[in-house]
Amino acid sequence: EALDRASKGRTTIVIAHRLSTIVNASKIIVLDKGSVIEEGNHKTLMNARSVYYGLVEAQNLRMKNNDQKELENDEDDEISIDNELNRSVLISDHNKSCHNKSIEEDQINQKGDQIDESQEYSGRSPFFAVLRMNSPEWFYIILACLACICNGGVQPIFGIILSKVIAVFEECDPHIQEKRILIYVLFFIGIGLITLFTMFLQSFLFALSGETLTQRLRAKIFQTLLRQEITYFDRPENNTGALCTRLATEASDVQGATGIRIGTMLQNISNLGVGIILAFIYSWSLTLIMLAFVPFMIIAGFLQMYLLTGFTTKDKKVLENAGKVCYEDDYRKEPEDIFMYT
Secondary structure (H helix, E strand, O other): OHHHHHHOOOEEEEEOOOHHHHOOOOOEEEEEOOEEEEEEOHHHHHHHOOHHHHHHHHHHHHHHHHHHHHHHHHHHHHHHHHHHHHHHHHOOHHHHHHHHHHHHHHHHHHHHHOOOHHHOOOOOOOHHHHHHHOHHHHHHHHHHHHHHHHHHHHHHHHHHHHHHHHHHOOOOOHHHHHHHHHHHHHHHHHHHHHHHHHHHHHHHHHHHHHHHHHHHHHHHHHHHHHOOOHHHHHOHHHOHHHHHHHHHHHHHHHHHHOHHHHHHHHHHHHHHHHHHHHHHHHOHHHHHHHHOOHHHHHHHHHHHHHHHHHHHHHHHHHHHHHHHHHHHHHHHHOOOEEEEEO
């Protein structure tokens, strides 16, 4: 009825999964592998007893089987309830504790069955599974990781050269001072060129591998959505706007779980390793004092990641709701042609 009211006075194209939604359509087109095999209204296609007729009969048979299964389940539930009542009357006081325990387990199981499957989340990130999906781009990822290691090692070296430049100003002879500063300036130029090359290599290669992975994931997600049952799209959290938002954001968010994460980790390890080695060379006692604060920095980093993860989940829900509102607003503004996916 809602579709009939929305279609009044305008041209409506309905891509139907439930054939009952197009019974009143003025023209029905049946497609098979992109080719038109039948067309007409509901009555003429049913009288033809061809493909459309078979689809309608198959859907009606499926609905009857589902109703029969629901009826049998209801009868089984009533029988099990009667058995439980009879058993509870015959149980002695000596077995009350066991009986109460079984009731609690049944309640827990019933609550577990009521949990929406779409809301279940294990909390574990399939890091290695995503890496395997990104395996065709391993060559780019390895080159980018080498660039990250060079990037991390350059930063402590830059600090050493900067300290040498400051020490040069203690020299009283201006000619010696100018000569040494010129040498360190050349070092700075070399470090700048190396950093420019490694940063470009790191960003370009990670972006290349990440976009390829995003394209691959987005295609797989779209194929999976097309294979879902009708009841999947009846859930409020799986409306059209939310699904479009997920398709646009979730696939691209996976980029941060592969190459970029490995690159950041290698860059930090290289930075820390080269820094510790240089620090031990110049002053081992001061280095030991500084290392005592490293655990606190690690704890602060994990705490920051934990807090940002919570905000990311909230942002995801807000984006899905925004996508739903935008889709509904665009749908209302269509003056003549409406494309309905039911």
